[in-house]
Amino acid sequence: MTESIFIGLGANLPSDAGSPVATLEKAVADIAAAGIDIRRRSPWYESAPVPAAPDQPWYVNGVIEVATERSPAALLVLLQQLEAASGRIRSVANAARPLDLDIIAYGERVAQHMMGDVAGDVVGNSGPLLPHPRMQDRAFVLLPLQAIAPHWRHPVSGRSVAELIAALPAGQEIRLL
Template sequence: MGKSVQALVAFGANLPFEGESPAQTILAASKALAAEGLSVLAFSPLYATPCFPAGAGPDYVNAAAVLEVDAQVDATSILQRLHRVEAHFGRIREQRWGMRTLDIDLVALGDSVLPDAAVQDAWRMLPPGAQAKATPDRLILPHPRLQDRAFVLVPLADVAPDWVHPRLGLTVRQMLAALPAADRDAVKPL
């Protein structure tokens, strides 16, 4: 591999797949990334987290990873590779924020801001009520809800605590510290 860049990904699952628990699925998926040319540099411990939104189904298992990818590979291609791994583990995209056998989100790619700063800022600042209704028609990086989600930031702090959000200027550690203690405490190590 020539020049490489680091991608931050978040894993989540709350339904079994072919008799395997969500935790087993996430661990198997992390190994399956290699077949897609995505090298795992660091993988967090697994965490149990309350279902989001509350009451939408069984609680989740979450994790995060730092991937090394060739710098020539664009974000859309990385996302397609992640979607292929999800599909291999039974992911069906029927409902936004619904129950799933596996979810792998590309939350950041180095210091990239996609598609541009104005669009990323607009999605990041979307009011909470609109977040549940609006779905972007393209990849937004960093993930616009990253700074709001303890279930992403807690495991991400294990593998990339010093990554700096290119629009907020805050590290993962700082974004996590800014969340309410109750949100942080709800994410429990498995």
């Protein structure tokens, strides 16, 4: 049995591919073209930026479940290459972006580090933080995740996706697109 790997996708700026939805559709196609098996994909959701940023457009978000032989670090490298190809420039945390791709969970693997890069995702070549350290606080991750994996459990806390959704901080605006 292969591990369930979940990737969060988001965009709130246009790219060369077009609108945020077009950019996300292209990202899913590019991930598949890289030899990664797309098992399931959520519908797209619109969500207000978190943390709140009234000067930014809303995001379009979704989650895909994939299967790959790539290590978490190798998968992260691919995702960051796709982000860069879309025009993403890593500058300040929580900046608007044409494409954001995050490994939400990689099976039951847990990898925590003390420091991260600008986005807080990786330390040197040691690989991504697993599961994503802020996933449990983000409606734009949990609602799409629940749509494709309603029985998933957080590998550290053991909480179900439904329990995580019930415990979300107030004030996150999200709607099905």
